[in-house]
Amino acid sequence: MSPLLKTKDLRIEFRNDDGIWAEALCGVDLSLDPGEVLGIVGESGSGKSIAMMALLQLLPRGARVSGSARFKGQELIGMPPARIRQLRGKSIGCVFQDPLSAFNSVLRIGDQIAEAITLHDRSMSKRDALKEAERLFELVAIPQPAKRIRQYPHEFSGGMRQRAMIAMALANRPELLIADEPTTALDVTVQAQILDLLRDLRKDLGIGMVLITHDLGVVAGIADKIAVMYGGRIVERGTTDDVFYHTAHPYSAGLIGAVPSLDGTGKLQQIDGTPPSIFNRPSGCSFHPRCSQVEEICRMQTPELESVGETDCACHLPLVTRDAKVAE
Amino acid sequence: MADISAPVAAPARRSGGFRRTFRKLPVTAIIGAAILLFWIFTVLTVQFWPMAEPLDMVGRRLQPPSAEHWLGTDALGRDVFSRTMHGAVWSIPIAILVVACAVAIGSLLGAISGFFGGWTDGIIMRLVDVTVAFPPILLAMAVAAMLGPGLTNASIAMVIVWWPIYARLMRAQVLEVKEREHVEAAIAGGASPLRVLRVHVLPLCWTPTLINATMDFGQVVLLAASLSFIGLGAKPPSPEWGSMISEGATRFYDWWIAFGPGMAILTVVLATSFLGDGLRDLFDRRSQ
Amino acid sequence: MLAYILRRLISIPFLLLGVASVSFLLSQMTKGDPLAALVPERMMSNPEIVAAVKAEWGLDQPLPIRYVRYLGNLLQGDMGTSFSTRRPVALDIAERLPATLELVIAAMIIGTFMGLALGLLSARFRGTIVDSVARIFALLGSSLPVFWSGLILLYVLSVQLRIVPGTGRLPPRVQPPPDVTGFYTIDALLAGNFPLFLQVLSHLALPAFVLGWAVTGIITRLVRSSLVEGLSLDYARTARAKGAPERIVLIRHALPNAMIPLLTILGFTFAYLITGAVLTEAIFSWPGIGSYAVRAAASLDYPAIGGVTIVGAVAFLLANLVTDIAYAWANPRIKVH
Secondary structure, eight states: OOOSEEEEEEEEEEEOTTSOEEEEEEEEEEEEOTTOEEEEEOOTTSSHHHHHHHHTTOSOTTOEEEEEEEETTEEOTTOOHHHHHHHBTTTEEEEOSOHHHHSOTTSOHHHHHHHHHHTTOTTSOHHHHHHHHHHHHHHTTOSSHHHHTTSOGGGSOHHHHHHHHHHHHTTTOOSEEEEESTTTTSOHHHHHHHHHHHHHHHHHHOOEEEEEESOHHHHHTTOSEEEEEETTEEEEEEEHHHHHHSOOSHHHHHHHHTSOOTTSOSOOOOOOSOOOOTTSOOSSSTTGGGOTTOOHHHHHOOOOOEEETTEEEOOSSOOGGGHHHHHO | OHHHHHHHTOOOOOOSHHHHHHHTSOHHHHHHHHHHHHHHHHHHHGGGSSSOOTTSBOSSTTOOOOSSSTTOBOTTSBBHHHHHHHHHHHHHHHHHHHHHHHHHHHHHHHHHHHHHOHHHHHHHHHHHHHHHTSOHHHHHHHHHHHHOSSHHHHHHHHHHHHHHHHHHHHHHHHHHHHTSHHHHHHHHTTOOHHHIIIIIIGGGSHHHHHHHHHHHHHHHHHHHHHHHHHTSSSOTTSOOHHHHHHHHHHTTTSTHHHHHHHHHHHHHHHHHHHHHHHHHHHHHHHHO | OHHHHHHHHHHHHHHHHHHHHHHHHHHHHGGGOGGGGTSOGGGTTOHHHHHHHHHHHTTTSOHHHHHHHHHHHHHTTOOOBOTTTOSBHHHHHHHHHHHHHHHHHHHHHHHHHHHHHHHHHHHHTTTSHHHHHHHHHHHHHHHSOHHHHHHHHIIIIIIISOOSOOSSSSOTTOOOOOOSSSOHHHHHHHTTOHHHHHHHHHHHHHHHHHHHHHHHHHHHHHHHHHHHHHHTSHHHHHHHHTTOOHHHIIIIIIHHHHHHHHHHHHHHHHHHHHHHHHHHHHHTTOOSHHHHHHHHHHTTOHHHHHHHHHHHHHHHHHHHHHHHHHHHHHOHHHHHO
16 A cells, blocks of 8 residues: 555755854654554654645745655645645545634635635535534534534634634545644543544544644544654654654653552653743754763664664664653 | 744854844945945035035026036025935934934933832823824824924924823833842842833833934935925925925926935935844844 | 813803904914905905905904804805905815715715724634724724825825726816715705716715824724623623624623714714825815815915814814714613703
């Protein structure tokens, strides 16, 4: 089976006010099969969102993208705008973090969803598109769809808004759904509902998904595989189970420590320090200033991503010996 | 979104103080400053320039521009270029004076209003509300006419039109600064209110006022010229830009009479908005 | 928001009272003698007229009574008698109001249209030569004195190129349409006189353009910055992610959002328009309130100046109120709060 999405050595550079270029994404290889769910996990600034936005050429002006990203074999990097527009919203749907700002506040929700349909199907009338929007609302379990499509975004609750956003992303039955922090702006209970919805959709529609989040707990129950990112690189990559139970990278371990355990007894652990700015990356492994296991080599040399135990890991001193402790 | 914007918005290195700050001014702002400096230079030196006196009849009447009279001559045979340059001696100092008075009065009242609050605040702010309820030019016309035509009264009228802007600005600033810790500490330490206002509050409040004053300078030149154009400001034969255009308007087939003073006003207004914009962007960015 | 509008509505009478009080004060200050604000100098020697005016405005009474009398007269629409036309100022103003309104409305339409067009162009092509040209054109509009740009354009377009007719609302010796609304454009259409309508329009075009250009600068600047900001916001990214081309993101998504700040400054531009109208009318011999005010100011016709000032302030207050209401109506988010 050929992969739905495959990136190779994907790099993104930004320029600051002084005209200095810096790499925000330093060569990322990812692959996703049709119907598969990939979770990309990392703190803000790790490059996880921009990597996905780069695929759709949705980065702000002035970003320089290189490398390769193929969607069903078609190269996305450098694709002409007219062709990438045919993919956006049609074959690849997007769900964003804050549905309140992601919707246009002065247009009715129904019109915004109908637009997503008519943009790709010129023959569809506005009326039919609105009917379709109603059906989509039923799909994502929004009650009273006929009434809801005539409302403005501010008249929706946060959870309902995110459902509507998902409905919009699904409007053209895409093969790939990119969800960028879809639950971050929501209350905890609503978060669970949205995740359930995504899980159901995945089961019913068989869509491939990329789920971007800073919260490993979000991807734990839904992703088939996980890529952990730090400082513009993938630091650990593997199946969800392997990343959780055979954690090799100290950073992943830290993130797992940061997951509140469900029985309520586990204390919330934090990784000390903050992620580095892309204009001021530490030498060697960019995680070394925050790493508890740091040694001399970590400051000197950037580790490569290579197979270590059950997962791929970019670390000079992987933690493969810690399995048992975490599994418990 | 935070992910995407973070690297781009990464703050530029903040160093180097004054000189470095001003080197970041856009080109347009520097051009604006240069034009304003040119006009100030003109005001100071124009009497020494080797050219005709503005009030002397130096040539035939109503001659179009020529090598001898760069902007032609007016209905009385006076050199329009010389008059335009001398016009700066009227317009620029008056505009400076008007802005200075408006800033002084407005800032003082605004500071009192914001710092003391209560009924003082109420009265001053209602006065502001009523003043800004009038379209500026009509109020200026009414005041200037009632006081009697003339440049002094026109200037008073313009100060009356402009002070409320600075009162509001200063009041807002003072209200914000008043809440800061060092001010509260000073009050708690028993300093007299006036001293707190003068020493601890006001020094932190000037930036928006100065930027606005820069921007308004051109508008004041414009309003002064408008009043003169109407006949409420400078009187002929003084070479004031507005009254020169007014002379040109009665003879508009001889377009060059009005051309020079109009261009002069345009350069001043453009220059101040360039410079004001540049300064505002600069301080906005710095205050972030 | 409703509460805000209500508050604004309640504040209006107080502001009007303030406006009237300022006008009263000004009339009392005239040349140090309130009588000077009501009786032309050459009639001061006529005891009958002086006595009649003194009685009407209570000039032999103490200040507070004069104030009350002044407000009473104002409420009845009495603003005194113009020195130069010798008719009630209120009547003069009422007659000339439609000409000014027609000019100001036409200018507002032209200014808004040009501002939107230039703003859209410069936002769409930002950083290119199109952007620079659009912004310079807009900036010139707000930097040029209208009494000069009007003069120069009149000279070039009317005298030299003969593209537009000369000054005034109609050519000399052409009868205006029968008076219904006072707007010559509308009245000519109502009368079914299409050639006359075109004539009216050709006379309106240049002054309305000059005046409209003066506010184009503010509008372009605002529209451009709202659009550029809008294009960088999340909703624009969502629209792009749906497959919308940049043109649609701009027009269907960013533009409606830019309309809301635009509404808030329309009231503000109205102040510019009034200022500009006074001077534009003077240049174009436009028989409106502006040229009336200029003539009154030049001839020290105090009652006329006072009347125009009050009417201008009222118009300004109303314009701001309408803006507030329009803003509340246009912004769906505000309705709830």
